[in-house]
Amino acid sequence: MSEEISIFLFCCTLFLLTVNVLLAVLKKRKINLIFGCVTVLSALVAVVNIYLQSGHLPMSGTFEKMQNMVLIIVLLGLIYEFLNRKRDIHASEFWIIALIFQALAFFDELKIDPMFYMYDNVFVSMFFQLRLISMAVLVFSVSMYLTSFKLEAGSYEKSFMMHHAANFTLLGAILFIAGEFSGSMWAQLAYGDSWRWSKNFFTSGAMFLLALLGSHLAPSWIKNKNFQILFSIIPLLIIIILFLT
Amino acid sequence: MKKIIKFLSSLKLTAILVILLVSILLIGGFLTRWDDIYYGFKAMNHLVTLDWFLNYESHNTAILIWFIILCIVAVLFGINLVLCSFDNLFRLALKKRNFRTIALFVVHIVFIIILSMHALALVIGYKQGEIVLSENDTYKLKDGYELRLEEIKFIDNKSLLKGDKKSHRLEMTLDSFHYKENYAELALYQDNEEIAGGKAYIFSPVFGNGFQITLDKFILDKNTKKPAVILTVAKNPLTWVFFAFYALGIMSMLVLLVLRWKYK
Numbered sequence: 001m002s003e004e005i006s007i008f009l010f011c012c013t014l015f016l017l018t019v020n021v022l023l024a025v026l027k028k029r030k031i032n033l034i035f036g037c038v039t040v041l042s043a044l045v046a047v048v049n050i051y052l053q054s055g056h057l058p059m060s061g062t063f064e065k066m067q068n069m070v071l072i073i074v075l076l077g078l079i080y081e082f083l084n085r086k087r088d089i090h091a092s093e094f095w096i097i098a099l100i101f102q103a104l105a106f107f108d109e110l111k112i113d114p115m116f117y118m119y120d121n122v123f124v125s126m127f128f129q130l131r132l133i134s135m136a137v138l139v140f141s142v143s144m145y146l147t148s149f150k151l152e153a154g155s156y157e158k159s160f161m162m163h164h165a166a167n168f169t170l171l172g173a174i175l176f177i178a179g180e181f182s183g184s185m186w187a188q189l190a191y192g193d194s195w196r197w198s199k200n201f202f203t204s205g206a207m208f209l210l211a212l213l214g215s216h217l218a219p220s221w222i223k224n225k226n227f228q229i230l231f232s233i234i235p236l237l238i239i240i241i242l243f244l245t
Numbered sequence: 246m247k248k249i250i251k252f253l254s255s256l257k258l259t260a261i262l263v264i265l266l267v268s269i270l271l272i273g274g275f276l277t278r279w280d281d282i283y284y285g286f287k288a289m290n291h292l293v294t295l296d297w298f299l300n301y302e303s304h305n306t307a308i309l310i311w312f313i314i315l316c317i318v319a320v321l322f323g324i325n326l327v328l329c330s331f332d333n334l335f336r337l338a339l340k341k342r343n344f345r346t347i348a349l350f351v352v353h354i355v356f357i358i359i360l361s362m363h364a365l366a367l368v369i370g371y372k373q374g375e376i377v378l379s380e381n382d383t384y385k386l387k388d389g390y391e392l393r394l395e396e397i398k399f400i401d402n403k404s405l406l407k408g409d410k411k412s413h414r415l416e417m418t419l420d421s422f423h424y425k426e427n428y429a430e431l432a433l434y435q436d437n438e439e440i441a442g443g444k445a446y447i448f449s450p451v452f453g454n455g456f457q458i459t460l461d462k463f464i465l466d467k468n469t470k471k472p473a474v475i476l477t478v479a480k481n482p483l484t485w486v487f488f489a490f491y492a493l494g495i496m497s498m499l500v501l502l503v504l505r506w507k508y509k
Contacts, residue, residue, distance in 0.1 A: 055419075115418055115419045115420075116417060116418055116419070117418065117423075117424045117447075119419075120419055121448050160508050164508065167502065167506055170498070170501075170502050171502055173498070174495060174498045174502060177494070177498070178495050181491050181492065181495060184491065185488070186448075188457075188488075189448045189449065189459070190447065190448055190459070190461070191459060191461055192458075192461070192479040194484065194487065194488070196290045197287075197289040198277070198286060198290070199273075199274040199286075202270040203270070203271070203274050205266075206266075206270040206274075209266055209267050210263075210267055213264070213267075216256055216259050216263060217256075217260055221257070242271075
């Protein structure tokens with residue numbers, strides 16, 4: 001029964017996101033803003049359901065990860081859309097990306113991990129949660145870059161959107177490193193050292209460096225804004241791929 | 246000389262070095278697909294990295310080459326970070342004198358300190374991992390230290406300790422494995438004098454005299470069929486200072502984000 005509830009909630013969010021994408025494509029901004037609240041609610045109920053069923057917040061299973069990430073992406077998107085509702089920016093990309101992430105869960109089993117003993121530890125829990133949130137923020141940042149890509153060259157809106165996309169990249173990096181801090185505490189207490197020579201630590205190090213790469217590309221080399229966007233998106237895409245694989 | 250410093254402090258070099266470091270780290274991760282390299286990396290965790298490096302006989306050639314390249318690029322990255330911070334960011338902070346440029350400089354300084362501590366942790370301190378002990382066993386460590394396991398309390402089903410790594414992990418739920426109740430009672434001696442001791446639990450090591458004795462995991466002793474433990478003994482004076490700067494680094498980044506949020 002509990003598994004059926006999870007699948008039902010998953011399908012609800014999937015359906016609502018599909019409607020959001022359609023409304024965004026049709027540029028029905030106001031209706032989408034209201035309808036988006038229902039999607040956020042559905043995604044929130046799905047995450048709460050994971051907690052109620054397993055006793056832990058979404059952690060490492062694909063199904064859990066996607067549910068949590070979708071919630072954060074649509075929540076950020078909705079807030080951002082609401083705050084900038086008077087600007088001439090039609091940000092539809094985050095709806096499309098959220099739909100893709102929701103659909104990605106199909107490629108794995110639609111199941112929730114049991115309460116492993118490790119999840120009871122606050123540092124383990126924080127590590128997984130902060131990592132998930134940081135990835136969602138970075139995905140949102142990609143969607144903002146994609147939105148700015150289509151805006152008119154030299155326009156105020158384009159620079160405005162790019163600036164905020166860079167801010168969200170930095171926010172993602174901060175959340176990611178906060179997760180790593182928690183992971184280091186976990187490693188210190190569980191293995192006697194704050195880090196280890198292992199594949200997971202190499203990947204984490206690479207992900208953090210990639211998150212900072214975009215902000216360290218000298219603006220003087222790349223004059224064209226669209227190329228700047230492209231060079232900011234590539235490291236983020238690599239991070240997301242590393243996280244998902 | 247000026248030209249060299251200009252190049253070493255440039256953002257171009259930063260981008261190149263970051264890309265190189267990312268590639269090296271990902272290659273390192275990829276190499277773990279081979280068993281001998283996977284176990285080679287695992288063995289690096291049993292000692293302080295300098296001790297591992299000086300222990301020539303046990304090295305895997307691929308890991309050694311990878312490690313040397315990583316060190317060279319990391320040192321160059323460190324030089325670039327220091328020079329860029331002082332040659333560009335410090336000057337910028339002095340010139341503009343606003344909170345944003347000062348915060349940017351502070352973030353970089355804190356990261357220089359964190360990286361330096363990482364580098365120092367590779368060469369100082371004491372570490373001996375993968376110590377397998379059963380009840381009443383003693384393990385002789387270097388420098389006259391001796392670790393004694395006095396008691397193991399394991400209240401759960403011992404079959405949990407069998408099986409391969411994956412099934413082992415999947416079966417260890419909070420209901421089946423009571424990690425707050427299972428423990429190993431330990432004592433660390435130096436020249437027959439106890440310097441640290443107590444009950445070590447999973448996630449709750451024993452601390453004493455600067456030492457940390459960590460209970461990595463419970464295993465099943467193949468001979469006696471009784472639970473045994475894998476332990477790590479470590480001493481690193483920088484650990485908690487490192488964590489303090491780590492937290493400071495995160496906070497300084499957060500301040501920078503707040504200061505740069507608004508688009509002007």
